[in-house]
Amino acid sequence: MRYIEQEKVVRRMNGRMIVNRIFQGLFMFATALALLALVILLYRIVSQGAGHLSLDFLINFASRFPAEAGIKAALVGSIWLMAVVAPTSMILGVGSAVYLEEYAKKGRITSFIQMNIANLAGVPSVVFGLLGLTIFVRTLALGNSVLAAGFTMSLLILPVIIVAAQEAIRSVPGELRDASYAMGATRWQTIVRIILPAAIAGILTGSILALSRAIGETAPLIVIGIPVIIQFLPAGVMDTFTALPMQIYDWSSRPQAEFQTVAAAGIIVLMVVLLFMNSVAVFIRNKFDKSY
Amino acid sequence: MNTATIKTKINVAKSIPTEQAVKESVYSTRQLNLWYGNNHALKNIDLEIEENEVTAIIGPSGCGKSTYLKTLNRMVELVPSVKTSGEIHYRGRNIFDANYGVEELRTRVGMVFQKPNPFPKSIYDNIAYGPRIHGIKNRKILDEIVEKSLRGAAIWDEVKDRLNENAYGISGGQQQRICIARTLAIEPDVILMDEPTSALDPISTLKIEELVQELKEQYSIIIVTHNMQQAARISDKTAFFLNGEVIEYDRTDTIFSNPADKRTEDYISGRFG
Ligand SMILES: Nc1ncnc2c1ncn2[C@@H]1O[C@H](COP(=O)(O)OP(=O)(O)O)[C@@H](O)[C@H]1O
């Protein structure tokens, strides 16, 4: 006897198709709504700020007069910040991930650490700012320097990088490790020659996305006392600086309407930087991604 | 079956007046036991494996064939819950000795896995991997090793013009021969093979079987196989494993024509497994 009766199937087919289409529509609507919000935002920012964008805007320092206000100090400051954050967070993050995945014995302590890393990723950035203020600015007496801010931001994105790197390392098939060990390779040789090269795409993609979060963060910088208006560029990591989101925040909180235009231009610059970083991530993913 | 009987069998095999008598023992396993946690996977194994022979390990799945093979190069210890007792002497030295480094053992004992597992690198870099980790940097020497190993694995002609292409771009059968070549490149003494043809088509399987026949001139080969015809075709000795024990170990023709144990006979005639 057959359990599935052809007639009943046919009779119910219409209903199934309708439900199918309703949900397809709902999901499309949700996507469209998100896209619409994004388009409106972009349109507002670009239409408002494009007029103020010019080479002068990029090479001028901040000013009391909206027409002369430029973003040089903040742009260069953000680049300095990244120069500290990128190596610090990636070395620590990839190192921790390699330790957790390849060396640590799977046990209670490891899973406890693991759980806490995941939780750290959800801690508000202000809290990291307070941590940085206590440890780097005060205890280690780094002041409100590029270094102090860079270390603080590194801590902030460290959990994200660790988790991304762990996932990338875990997705390297075990057979490759086996093949390497079976030829007499040490653990270190296996990590450097097999595992990291196979995981590099995932590690870099995750890291760049984390870095682009760091470049847009304001709260920790405010907490550790990074100034907004600076008329010089940092000459080294011990100098103070300002960063793009700080500058934008400052402009947008000023009473004069003209500064809103300046802020919008600043946002465009920040968005271009972010887009650039994300496309580097996409490029790396496409270029190095291997299918096993 | 107890150990005394196995020993007698080996003695019987040795007393056959052939070239057998001059062959040396590469591996001698004594009272080996292995546990995965509480799972007693290998029980009182005693086996003598001889030089320049193909030794086949057969038995139903889950009987401990792979586990035994991985114990011979201590790869099994990558599983954290593993505990062992007993001794395995490789060329006279107990591989479980504290001062016997696994890396050293594994440069003498190569392994080919069930599923072809080339590295996501060029064919050249796959073969050169072993020599490189053992410190060879000279490009000319590496070139020579790569060619020699690929010839040894009977795949040189097929890949010589594409050494710089990714090893993932060739067929599964070719990949498996690349893996064999990669193992030859460390100039091993013993080659362990864990069902090397089970993921391959019949033609590739045949090629690898022929290759095994050639390789035994220079290497001692221990091959796990699920396929009894394959064991009969290519091996000199066969060990029949069941539930973690060696039931019978003898010359392959004896095992297949005149097994001593009823369980061996049942397995070989396809009554279980
Ligand atoms: N990594 C492992 N962890 C725990 N138990 C295992 C592991 N590998 C194999 N075993 C167990 O050991 C026994 C023998 O397995 P295996 O050696 O793979 O058998 P075979 O290769 O003969 O099919 C089985 O009971 C299996 O469940």
Ligand SMILES: [Mg+2]
């Ligand atoms: Mg197996």
